[in-house]
Amino acid sequence: MKKSESNPVAEERVDALQLLQEDHDHLLNLFKEYKYLIDHDDENIVRKEQVAIEACDLLQLHTQLEEEIFYPAVRKSLNLDEIMAESKVEHDTAGELIDDLRKLQADDEIFDAKFIVLSEIAAMHIKKEEAEIFPLVRQAKTDTIALGRKLSLRREVLVIGMRIGETLQEMNQNVKPVDEAAGADAAGLLPDILVPPPGFR
Amino acid sequence: MKKSTAKKKTEAEMKALSLLAKDFGSAMQNFREFARVVEKDDDNIDRKVEIVTQTCADVMTHLQVREDIFYPAVKEATGDERLVNREISGNETVKQLIKRLTQLEPGDELYDATFIVLGETVAAHVKAEQQILFPEARAAGLDDADLARKIQKREAELKAREGIEEQLPSLNVTGHHSDGVITKAGFQP
Numbered sequence: 001m002k003k004s005e006s007n008p009v010a011e012e013r014v015d016a017l018q019l020l021q022e023d024h025d026h027l028l029n030l031f032k033e034y035k036y037l038i039d040h041d042d043e044n045i046v047r048k049e050q051v052a053i054e055a056c057d058l059l060q061l062h063t064q065l066e067e068e069i070f071y072p073a074v075r076k077s078l079n080l081d082e083i084m085a086e087s088k089v090e091h092d093t094a095g096e097l098i099d100d101l102r103k104l105q106a107d108d109e110i111f112d113a114k115f116i117v118l119s120e121i122a123a124m125h126i127k128k129e130e131a132e133i134f135p136l137v138r139q140a141k142t143d144t145i146a147l148g149r150k151l152s153l154r155r156e157v158l159v160i161g162m163r164i165g166e167t168l169q170e171m172n173q174n175v176k177p178v179d180e181a182a183g184a185d186a187a188g189l190l191p192d193i194l195v196p197p198p199g200f201r
Numbered sequence: 202m203k204k205s206t207a208k209k210k211t212e213a214e215m216k217a218l219s220l221l222a223k224d225f226g227s228a229m230q231n232f233r234e235f236a237r238v239v240e241k242d243d244d245n246i247d248r249k250v251e252i253v254t255q256t257c258a259d260v261m262t263h264l265q266v267r268e269d270i271f272y273p274a275v276k277e278a279t280g281d282e283r284l285v286n287r288e289i290s291g292n293e294t295v296k297q298l299i300k301r302l303t304q305l306e307p308g309d310e311l312y313d314a315t316f317i318v319l320g321e322t323v324a325a326h327v328k329a330e331q332q333i334l335f336p337e338a339r340a341a342g343l344d345d346a347d348l349a350r351k352i353q354k355r356e357a358e359l360k361a362r363e364g365i366e367e368q369l370p371s372l373n374v375t376g377h378h379s380d381g382v383i384t385k386a387g388f389q390p
Contacts, residue, residue, distance in 0.1 A: 082239075085314030089301075093294060093318070112283060113290035121294065124325055 014148035232320030
């Protein structure tokens with residue numbers, strides 16, 4: 001998530017396609033790194049987990065932005081219903097895999113398998129989107145700067161929302177053991193905003 | 202599908218990997234035909250449903266044959282569980298898409314799209330299988346006529362069940378073991 005945080009809303013001109021492209025490149029790099037880790041440094045569970053969390057978070061954020069803002073905007077100006085419907089199906093498929101991954105531990109025997117499948121589906125979708133949708137959007141002279149501004153604003157909101165969600169979940173997790181064993185160390189209750197989202201542990 | 206009887210003779214002598222390499226052929230043809238039907242835009246729903254039903258049953262059979270016969274053989278011969286796990290995960294995604302198709306009305310706006318994405322997913326899955334799994338299987342000496350016979354036998358058994366409805370129970374996509382099972386009920390916000 002580091003990259004998205006450094007994406008300041010205040011920045012004057014953000015082209016929507018460039019913004020989406022950057023996400024794509026970032027994702028593909030994460031997939032590449034994961035593959036490298038499997039092939040060369042398979043015991044490095046910590047790094048694998050970091051890469052997987054970062055990729056899943058970014059994918060979720062990215063697909064939500066596309067569905068909420070990008071697709072509706074370009075769907076109206078171009079006749080893209082078919083391609084959009086396919087994108088929706090691909091997003092849903094990726095979403096299911098992300099849900100599965102979030103329930104698994106990074107050292108689970110099928111974690112790698114799931115993540116690789118996710119990366120293949122995402123890569124396929126990215127390729128199609130860049131080849132079929134982006135050129136049409138450029139051709140149609142869509143105001144991609146205005147669209148880019150909308151996207152970055154919404155992204156900021158989503159990132160903040162994600163962090164609040166993580167913190168709340170973290171607090172809930174920390175509260176439970178205290179209920180079970182009253183009088184446990186109260187210091188454990190303090191939420192740590194910087195910890196990775198629960199579910200991956 | 203009718204062609205298979207005429208080809209039986211040659212297939213009997215075929216080795217396992219050549220058999221598996223071509224068994225998605227008719228499904229891939231169907232995906233292409235579906236694209237043509239959609240392009241024509243005459244909304245030939247009957248034809249679409251026919252293609253979808255036949256293709257899904259066909260794909261399910263091929264996945265099942267792999268899970269029942271081929272993967273266990275690969276696992277035993279190579280000792281490489283990860284290789285097989287990956288294939289099974291890929292199969293699950295394909296099955297999820299088929300499951301979703303069976304739940305959609307043919308007129309649903311996502312019906313065509315889901316089938317098209319299914320086609321792309323199967324194509325990618327088949328390609329990955331040939332690039333990664335097959336070379337390993339070949340190196341482990343699995344490319345023989347004996348395994349081919351087992352595959353054909355199982356395929357015939359599965360086909361005898363006929364129809365996607367019969368195969369739906371196996372669409373429960375239960376995953377590899379009881380941990381991390383994907384249950385649609387377990388949705389978390």
